Amino acid sequence: MEEKDSKSVQNHLAQITQGKATTKKLVFDPRTQELVLVDAKSPKLSPDAVTADDPTRDGFFAC
Amino acid sequence: MGWSSQQSARLHLEMGILSRYFPTFFLKDSIIPGHAVIEGTLRSNAGNEYLIRLRVPADLPNSVPIVEIVSPVLRDRFGHSLVDLGTSYPMHLLKPENGAVRICHYSASHWHPNITFFKVLLKIRAWIEAYEGHLDSGYAIDHYLPHMEA
Numbered sequence: 001m002e003e004k005d006s007k008s009v010q011n012h013l014a015q016i017t018q019g020k021a022t023t024k025k026l027v028f029d030p031r032t033q034e035l036v037l038v039d040a041k042s043p044k045l046s047p048d049a050v051t052a053d054d055p056t057r058d059g060f061f062a063c
Numbered sequence: 064m065g066w067s068s069q070q071s072a073r074l075h076l077e078m079g080i081l082s083r084y085f086p087t088f089f090l091k092d093s094i095i096p097g098h099a100v101i102e103g104t105l106r107s108n109a110g111n112e113y114l115i116r117l118r119v120p121a122d123l124p125n126s127v128p129i130v131e132i133v134s135p136v137l138r139d140r141f142g143h144s145l146v147d148l149g150t151s152y153p154m155h156l157l158k159p160e161n162g163a164v165r166i167c168h169y170s171a172s173h174w175h176p177n178i179t180f181f182k183v184l185l186k187i188r189a190w191i192e193a194y195e196g197h198l199d200s201g202y203a204i205d206h207y208l209p210h211m212e213a
Contacts, residue, residue, distance in 0.1 A: 006108045010196035013189065013207040028185060030084045033106050035192055048083070055186045059211035060155040060167055 003037040012037055016057055026052045066096055070123050074099075080181045088115075088184070097121035101180065102133070107191050115187060116163070117180055124176040130187055131163035137194070140201045152210075153203035155190060166190055173211055 003009075003024070015022050024037040027049045035052055066074065074093065081088045081101070088103030099119040106112050114133040120126035137145040139154070146159045150167075157165040168186045169178070193207035200206075 004108055006192065006195060007199075009108055009192055010199070010207055013193055013196070014202075017205070017207055017209045028084070028188065030086075033085075034108050035188065050084070050185070052185055052189060055182055056189050056208060058173075058186075059209040060186070060190070060205075 001039065004034050008037055009035050013056060016053065026056065028052045064096070065094065066123070070096070073124055074119070077101075077180045080179055081184070084181055085184055088117075090119075093119075096123070105184070105188050105191055107195050109195055111191075111195065113191055115184070117183065124178075127169045127171055127174045128180065128183060129157075130166050130168060130183060132166065133163055137164050140198050153205045154197075155204050155208060155210075170211060 009026065012022060012024055012026055023040055025040045027036050027038055028034075028051075029036050029046060030048045030050075031046060036049075074090065078088075078090055078101075081103075085103055085105070088101050091100050091102060093099045096119075101117040101119060103115060104112050105115055113135070116131045116133050118129040118131070120128055139145060139148070145151075145154065145156060145164045146162055148154060148156060150156060150158045155167045157167045159165055166187055168183055168190070189208060190204065193204045196202065196207050197204050
């Protein structure tokens with residue numbers, strides 16, 4: 001099941017930042033331009049959808 | 064002096080990727096290296112739109128591109144302009160110039176010529192979601208987006 005409400009996406013980002021394990025993965029759907037949470041083991045939303053977790057996990061420059 | 068043939072090919076490649084994933088982004092002032100910018104709109108899941116400007120480095124692809132949020136004027140939850148915050152570690156901001164917020168996305172030491180503008184904009188897309196989380200919760204953006212390891 002997919003989730004794309006802002007609160008769920010933001011909670012997912014916070015969980016990743018805190019190093020917590022999640023059962024969801026965050027993908028970017030270029031058709032809708034939305035960030036969407038999907039079950040980690042499920043197929044992606046669409047062939048064009050890309051994982052957004054990895055760039056997020058990379059972190060942001062500590063300026 | 065213009066772009067080298069390799070740089071022109073790289074710009075073409077970058078715009079090809081963006082046309083697929085972020086189709087509102089287009090290249091402006093592309094003739095002179097150091098002046099080229101890529102602009103477009105990113106829309107949050109809540110439906111708010113942000114005009115983004117990516118400055119294409121003159122030494123493409125060897126330097127980190129500057130990314131600015133041109134509009135709207137961004138304020139924190141407490142009403143302070145993000146521009147007035149200056150460089151901000153918890154909000155992932157670089158020192159602003161010309162009144163535009165600059166997002167701190169990659170450090171020079173973490174940059175690699177293989178990193179595409181698409182990946183940079185995907186990080187900015189996540190920053191926007193985190194920014195809206197900050198507006199809602201009051202937590203700094205680094206509550207939602209981690210810092211790069213040194």
